[in-house]
Amino acid sequence: GESVGLHLPTLSVQEGDNSIINCAYSNSASDYFIWYKQESGKGPQFIIDIRSNMDKRQGQRVTVLLNKTVKHLSLQIAATQPGDSAVYFCAENRDDKIIFGKGTRLHILP
Amino acid sequence: SQTIHQWPATLVQPVGSPLSLECTVEGTSNPNLYWYRQAAGRGLQLLFYSVGIGQISSEVPQNLSASRPQDRQFILSSKKLLLSDSGFYLCAWSRDRGSNSPLHFGNGTRLTVT
Numbered sequence: 761g762e763s764v765g766l767h768l769p770t771l772s773v774q775e776g777d778n779s780i781i782n783c784a785y786s787n788s789a790s791d792y793f794i795w796y797k798q799e800s801g802k803g804p805q806f807i808i809d810i811r812s813n814m815d816k817r818q819g820q821r822v823t824v825l826l827n828k829t830v831k832h833l834s835l836q837i838a839a840t841q842p843g844d845s846a847v848y849f850c851a852e853n854r855d856d857k858i859i860f861g862k863g864t865r866l867h868i869l870p
Numbered sequence: 871s872q873t874i875h876q877w878p879a880t881l882v883q884p885v886g887s888p889l890s891l892e893c894t895v896e897g898t899s900n901p902n903l904y905w906y907r908q909a910a911g912r913g914l915q916l917l918f919y920s921v922g923i924g925q926i927s928s929e930v931p932q933n934l935s936a937s938r939p940q941d942r943q944f945i946l947s948s949k950k951l952l953l954s955d956s957g958f959y960l961c962a963w964s965r966d967r968g969s970n971s972p973l974h975f976g977n978g979t980r981l982t983v984t
Contacts, residue, residue, distance in 0.1 A: 791970065804960070863913055
């Protein structure tokens with residue numbers, strides 16, 4: 761079964777606020793994690809990744825945090841915009857395979 | 871830069887008919903190639919992956935098969951479609967398998983089996 765899952769299926773955020781999307785994983789041997797954004801009718805788009813020897817990585821308006829102690833991963837989006845509306849997936853590299861969680865839908869409130 | 875192409879974008883096929891979905895990658899050589907299926911409102915399930923021409927690994931038993939006739943071409947096939955084969959099929963490539971590189975996806979084929 762899937763070892764990567766999400767706490768909330770839907771997250772509603774006011775435009776301009778920060779968004780935090782969470783993910784839990786169960787395999788302590790996983791060494792690489794990725795966040796993807798999927799818009800309706802399109803394939804998942806790579807956002808940011810992080811290796812297990814790091815606990816934080818920043819990109820443009822996005823930050824990924826990795827807490828290996830509690831096997832928790834989060835994606836923070838700063839100043840959420842309407843274009844951020846999508847389903848977000850976390851994924852892990854386990855046994856040389858990329859395993860995906862079920863996704864969180866991010867809904868932007870005007 | 872690398873690009874990945876999938877076609878067709880949508881497909882409606884009757885039960886029992888054959889299937890052929892094609893995926894090509896440009897701008898890289900010897901990519902790792904993958905087929906995923908996504909059910910509505912669900913995550914992505916890995917179906918097949920390939921590390922080289924003619925090398926196919928299957929992740930789940932199913933009614934589908936995959937082939938890699940050329941370095942940057944990956945084909946998903948079925949001899950006889952089932953209703954349960956309906957879904958959103960995504961092709962992806964990565965630079966290295968197992969060395970922590972992300973997958974890059976095409977825009978998918980939405981297959982409806984009627």
